[in-house]
Amino acid sequence: MSRAEELIRELIDRVAGEVGLIIWDMRPREELTDEEMSIILGIEINEVRRALFALYELGLAEYRRKRDEDTGWIEYYWRIKYDKQKDVLRRELEKVKRKLEEKVQYESENIHYMCENGCVKVRYEEAMELNFTCPRCGGRLEYLDVTEALDKIREEIKKIDEIIAEL
Amino acid sequence: MDTREEILKILKERGEILQKDLWKELNIDSSKCSRILRKLEKEGLIKRVEVVVNGVKTFKIVPADAEVEEKKEELSLKEILERLEEVSALPPCFGCLERDCEAVRCLKLEIWFLKRVFGRKKLYV
Numbered sequence: 001m002s003r004a005e006e007l008i009r010e011l012i013d014r015v016a017g018e019v020g021l022i023i024w025d026m027r028p029r030e031e032l033t034d035e036e037m038s039i040i041l042g043i044e045i046n047e048v049r050r051a052l053f054a055l056y057e058l059g060l061a062e063y064r065r066k067r068d069e070d071t072g073w074i075e076y077y078w079r080i081k082y083d084k085q086k087d088v089l090r091r092e093l094e095k096v097k098r099k100l101e102e103k104v105q106y107e108s109e110n111i112h113y114m115c116e117n118g119c120v121k122v123r124y125e126e127a128m129e130l131n132f133t134c135p136r137c138g139g140r141l142e143y144l145d146v147t148e149a150l151d152k153i154r155e156e157i158k159k160i161d162e163i164i165a166e167l
Numbered sequence: 168m169d170t171r172e173e174i175l176k177i178l179k180e181r182g183e184i185l186q187k188d189l190w191k192e193l194n195i196d197s198s199k200c201s202r203i204l205r206k207l208e209k210e211g212l213i214k215r216v217e218v219v220v221n222g223v224k225t226f227k228i229v230p231a232d233a234e235v236e237e238k239k240e241e242l243s244l245k246e247i248l249e250r251l252e253e254v255s256a257l258p259p260c261f262g263c264l265e266r267d268c269e270a271v272r273c274l275k276l277e278i279w280f281l282k283r284v285f286g287r288k289k290l291y292v
Contacts, residue, residue: 007257010257010261010262011261011262014261014262015262015264044197046197046198057264058262058264092261092262093261095260095261096257096258096260096261098270099258099260099268099270099273099276100258100260100270102269102270102271103270103271103276103280106270106271107280121277121281144284145284146280146284148284149280149283149284152283153280153283156256
């Protein structure tokens with residue numbers, strides 16, 4: 001499996017869950033209603049719908065509504081947009097990159113202290129005002145060394161760039 | 168006995184039940200179940216409390232007079248860290264549907280970040 005495929009699967013799993021992946025793997029040749037999918041897959045219709053709308057939110061599915069002439073009910077005809085997977089992946093990876101850059105910048109510009117028992121994380125100025133004592137448990141506030149974590153994240157941002165370039 | 172009565176009987180016997188278990192047990196569809204429960208709640212016979220089971224939201228059904236534990240407002244960072252089992256390579260932003268978020272104010276991203284900070288430290292202990 002290519003890296004892009006692995007990532008798109010992880011993305012679907014995160015947003016649309018296992019049912020989302022099962023629908024993705026169906027690779028239907030034509031439009032299907034949620035009810036038809038539910039029958040084919042043997043999965044409860046509400047779960048199928050939830051996963052389909054999650055895929056829709058991601059931009060990986062679209063639907064067409066049509067009134068059934070016999071029942072008068074509105075039917076949803078779904079199509080999975082396999083052709084959009086690279087665009088969706090690129091959008092998500094670019095967002096991740098942006099967010100990580102924001103986080104890295106903030107963490108590198110601010111010094112934080114954290115309670116030795118893990119209750120709170122506060123900025124240096126606040127820690128000083130608190131006399132380096134945790135407002136919750138009374139424990140000591142200790143300097144939080146994030147240097148290595150930031151280096152690691154910077155490397156990861158580079159990797160994300162590589163993946164985007166490969167797409 | 169109709170479905171309403173059956174639901175009330177189950178609650179009387181067991182004290183509480185998850186909505187998702189209820190409709191399966193009564194062999195009715197989930198939307199019908201939800202409709203009946205909404206009505207029962209309106210009539211003041213039951214309470215529906217939102218809970219998360221295996222990451223999926225559902226309702227816990229309890230008798231109307233049951234004392235419901237207040238949702239804990241905030242968790243300490245340590246508690247959150249303990250609950251997270253693994254650090255995925257990609258941060259929670261991947262696939263997050265939140266629009267207009269600020270990375271530095273996101274609790275999920277903060278947890279991911281702290282996991283990294285401590286995960287690495289532990290390697291050296």
